[in-house]
Amino acid sequence: MPQDPSESPSTADTNRTTNDHTRPGPAPTVPAGKNVAELTVKAVLIGLALNVLLLTANMYLGMRSGLTISASIPAAVISMGLFYALRYAGIGGTILENNIVQTMTSAGEALAAGVIFTIAGVTFLDQSINIVETAAVAALGGLLGVLFMIPMRRYLIVDKHEQLPYPEGTACADVLETGSEGDGGVKLISLGFFVSFIYMWLANGMAVMKTTLETAFSAGQTRGFAIGGDFTPALIGVGYIIGPRIAAYVFGGGLVAWMMLIPLLITGGFVPDQAANLTLMGQAHAVWDQYVRYIGAGAMIVGGFYAIISMAGTIRDALASAAAELSGSKSETATQIPRTQRDLSMKVVVLGALAITIALVAIPQVELGVLGGVIAVVAAFLFVAVSAYLVGVVGSSSNPVSGMAVATVLIAALAMKSTGVSDPVVVLLTASVVAIAAAVAGDTSQDLKTGYLLGATPRKQQIAQMVGIAISSVFAGWVLSFFNQAYGIGSETIPAPQAGMMALISEGVLTGSAQWGMILIGAVFAIVLIMMDVPVLPFSVGIYLPITLATPIFLGGLLRAGVDRYVDWRSDDGDGAAKERATYRGRIIAAGLITGEAIMGIVVGGIYVLGIGADEGAPYAVGLASGTQTLLGGVALVALVAVFVGGVIRDPQDT
Template sequence: MRTDDRTASESAAGPSPHVPAGRSVAELTIKAVLIGLALNVVMLTANMYLGMRSGMTISASIPAAVISMGVFYGLRRVGIGGTVLENNIVQTMTSAGEALAAGVIFTIAGVTFLDQPIDIVNTAVVAVLGGLLGVLFMVPMRRYLIVDRHEELPYPEGTACADVLEAGSRGDEGVKLISFGFLVSFLYMWLANGMAAFRTTIQTAFSVGETDGFAIGGDFTPALLGVGYIIGPRIAGYVFGGGLVAWLMLIPLLITGGFVPESAADAALMAQADAVWDEYVRYVGAGAMIVGGFYAILSMRGTIVDALGTAAAEIGGSGATADAKRTQRDLPMKVVVVGAVLIALALVAVPQVQVGLVGGFIAVIAAFLFVAVSAYLVGIVGSSSNPVSGMAVATILIAALALRSVGATDPVVVLMTASVVAIAAAVAGDTSQDLKTGQLLGATPRKQQLAQVIGIALSALFAGWVLSFFDRAYGIGSETIPAPQAGMMALISEGVLTGTAQWGMILIGAVFALVLILMDVPVLPFAVGIYLPITLATPIFLGGLLRAGIDRYVERRDDEEGSLAERTTSRGRIVAAGLITGEAIMGIVIGALYVGGIGNAEGAPFPLGLAGATQATLGVVALVALVGLFAASVLWNASESENA
């Protein structure tokens, strides 16, 4: 229960905080920083794997909060306790790694598609500059978005994280749930990829009458199922709808019309469908993302203007910096302005960044605009649905056209420019969720912002190494980690600069997006579905359907207050996070075996030698068991736990 110890001004500014502004509680302590740094690296690695595998990342805030409570619970037994605000610092630092991972894998990973190696130093420099821009540009927007518009922008994950941290009694149960999901996923993927006991991928292509090239299938793994459950049936349905448009409409039309690349003309029908998707249909998704990104900016114009006004007022001494309340203390605006200027100079002057004067100017301006877009959008749909890739696509188009006009020919320069923007946008979305959690708990914004800076610095140091590891283990762009967004970014960058971009397909995607806007349908989830392989969109949709089925079942048993439904949703998110983390960690284990020379990318380190038909049959059995275990873990004793 939240305390009522608050002032009238605090009441007007939003909900009563768990820790009142006049009370001093330990926050940014050494133990909180150390735990946060350790979890930061784990979540960075897990989300890099997940993002390159599925094209999506998830917010690490709630899993980090649950794990942090478990760690502090263990420390409490030896006489070292932790406050709720220390827990908040841990999840703030941890989620910084997840956010930075999204920006890196959606853009910098694209250099591998341009036959360039992953440069660890370059990645670290670009990542830290983009991440710091995201934190700094969010400072003048915090009061306006987090405090003043608290009723309009719920920040679902930030609010949920605050509830988890505030309800300390859920700590033990939460650790058990996330551990269960982790173990199930870890063993599932070991049997599938470590021992080749069953197949996770089922796909087929077929003809109907005189129309060829219909394709459907799925890579049914725990992580993809968990992603679908977290984003819910609505967004998962939009993603799957985009996949159906691509693989059951556009690709059959193109194949039947003779638009099959020469390299795949004599291949099997499924291979032809893959080639057409790679050559043409991905550009349709890119066109839709571009329009969706610009539409988001247009929708945000009022917020951007208001944030600039707030910043100017604070620098002039007439704004909120005069507020002495602990819960309203941000980093000083002078620090923000000086920091942004120094970063802009570094983008131009530091050789490892490679963006030049034009690229640096575009990166800073676009970063500010998309930080506003990102912070606003996650207030509505949450961080896991933050369309960072759409913002990066819009930046790439602008940067490529501008750089081409001044004679630039290297698409890597375009990618580096877009990476700064993508990382800044991803970090801003995460920062805004964390600041909402802090507002509800009664944290000090300045200390959270400093925790974000520390987390960004560590994540940047590890990002290039982790990216290089996955490239060596699996090959970025391979079937295991297709890195769809990174491939699209490289495709557009090179295409615009060389004049080979499929502008006709981009225009088709743009028109399709305009139609969706007129119909008031979310553009970016559809665009992602068009761009993703159908084998990724299908299991995500299955996870969404599982969420819908569990929600419907719970609604029939719930009371008028809906407490059981809320409890079940929270349990499901935690188990899903465990599934995602377990698969990601197993991906690291198997990747390490490959790097060490055990097994190969085409087989498994310790194959059982089962026949293909047997593997397919066992794959269906394993999928049914996975869905059953997931549902059982969410529903088991949920009502009793609520009453406890």
């Protein structure tokens, strides 16, 4: 865990400053000078099996609800249980083998998000799912995501360790450490897990309560002010981990969107025709979907370019290192770099990126053409950086992959339209490569953060991620085709909202109906934020995301601030030890909250896939009235907060 700045650096910390590749940071669980089992056969086999399982569950869940679950923590928990059982056969696993399992497993979840948000959109354009095409696009996009993340790892994971918490990556490290350290931490994470598991079963399994509480209102002549939140345990846990400052930026963007922009647009008569007869809340959602999310996308485009400019030194150093390796002039050998800082060779990055660029143009099933291939690779590089930065701020659960895909669709369609391209499928496949790369990069950065805290070897994690991508890609087309044949993508069972939106935008740009004005507004807004020295990406994400996601994240940040102040007031130690212990306890319980919800997501998804529950709504709904569900949701939220805070502040010396 992170050290107090006043403490002396440990031996491991000192070791990490022996070369110019690293900066001082937290002492890892496994020191750099110690070698333990990591990328083993049993870890790879378990990781591949879980990879396919969670790929399938996430593709169904994502097309049904529009959301996917983060697989890293569930995979870590499941693998710990499997390795614990294998101990009886004398073949138990190490903490770094567990880390390899979750790294490989989460690759399937990340790739699933990119596929269902984009490639699935071809069905809305009256095209069938091409299994080979899907596999090729998924593999090439996924590998780009891993490769482009490699030269950014040291800057984002090591140099920016304090500024970018990577909530799921940190929580996953806490889970793995807790499982290997004893009963105290296990009790804390179990508390969070079971509370979250039961909470989400009551909400999504039985429809006893609503987790989403929202309202819209008018003030004078201005209509359409909207506020609310999807108060799930995982989002509150993410907010607690990232802290109040970053959570406030995300929430601030949400307030600008839902309490300023949307009321102005509704009052000004910009309600879409199809939403004219809806409730005020329904109109607010329609205006956000039709206009405001494009403002967020425009702001993220500018923020992405600004992030690239901010990382120019790192990128320049990476390219210089690549040139040195390719020319054979680099004198430093791999053995001179600490094990915990060894990445895949830059030769692999450069040659791999070139090979993928050629493949995107040359493989007949991909059909992007020269322009599409170049746009895909350049945009992938940009949005890999954006995605890797964003998930460090708001977590993978709130990573706006669809926003990056929207930006790519707009750019690609505009460029291709100027050359006479009229097929929206080509535009959609170009965006698919980028969306998959961005999703995989976000997942890879979380995994590398976990490895950084545990003392894993980055190169082995990167290899594991690539193997996971390869397996996921092979199965992705089959799974997508199966669901399309079984239910029909775009049906009531699996509406696939993001995929439908991508198809609509692809056609819209080629036919001249895209929202370029809103994108320009977002771009100008981002420039103003940069001039004011406000972190533009988290603020832009707040504009792009529904307010129902920003609010619970902010609540989690407020809980963190409140707990810290309470512990400071109650304790009389001058070194902040009590606050540090409480922060650790809170992070462990928050990791349990994230784990419980993720596991329940898999359970509910499995029930839908097996068809053993109701066809619509919650699989085992008890039939309560909407008002009763809302009331019980409010009561459950208060109880959740009380249990969480009580678990953090109770006897903080018992860690």
